[in-house]
Amino acid sequence: MDILYFAWVRERIGVPRERVESGAATVNDLVAELRAREERYEAAFADLSALRVALDQELSDFDAPLEGVREVAFFPPMTGG
Amino acid sequence: MRISVQEEPFDLGVEAEEFAKGADEVGAVVTFTGVVRDSDAGGMQVMEIEHYPGMTEKALTQIAQEAVQRWSLGDVLVIHRHGRLRPGDRIMMVATAARHRKAAFEAAEYLMDYLKSRAPFWKKEISADTADWVAAKDEDEDALSRW
Secondary structure (H helix, E strand, O other): OEEEEOHHHHHHHOOOEEEOOOOOOEHHHHHHHHHOOOHHHHHHOOOHHHOEEEEOOEEEOOOOEOOOOOEEEEEOOOOOO | OEEEEEOOOOOHHHHHHHHHOOOOOOOEEEEEEEEOOOOOOOOEEEEEEEEOOOHHHHHHHHHHHHHHHHHOOOEEEEEEEOEEEOOOOEEEEEEEEEOOHHHHHHHHHHHHHHHHHHOOEEEEEEEOOOEEEOOOOHHHHHHHHHO
């Protein structure tokens, strides 16, 4: 699946998007896989309450299932307007 | 209904004029324009606005459709810019057309409240020696509960 990062999440991880092969069942499982990878992921995902997640461009939750999902995006709370 | 996510500036007069045209079934048109203001600390040179192409258009369309249904709007317009803006630049506008002014005003407020915390934009304030992401405010999230 494709994983996208925005704002300071993108800056901490160092790339705007990447392709990841993962068998994670839920967003939380995916986050755990990413955090175990490298320090920069640990830094970005340290506080999940400061993050939001979108699945296939719809705002979702960290306990949501990933089955059939093609695009996961992580970002801080939005500041439009 | 028109949704535009764009880097280039927009002409407020032209947009308002175009929107109000052909609104002969409605009695009220409300427009709101957001302007880039300096950071609280002052000295901001650039506001950089990042967005999530694809999701932004989808989210704005959903928010606008909800407003059309709820207030039986005749029409709705949302323009939101991204990229590098300067203090004083117009960053976004919404316009609503309804039979009565209460509906037009309320729908415009609804659009603004949802745009603030449900449209995937992020702002960074850049001054000569700092660059800070703008944090979302609790009151912006709380504002949604009134709808």
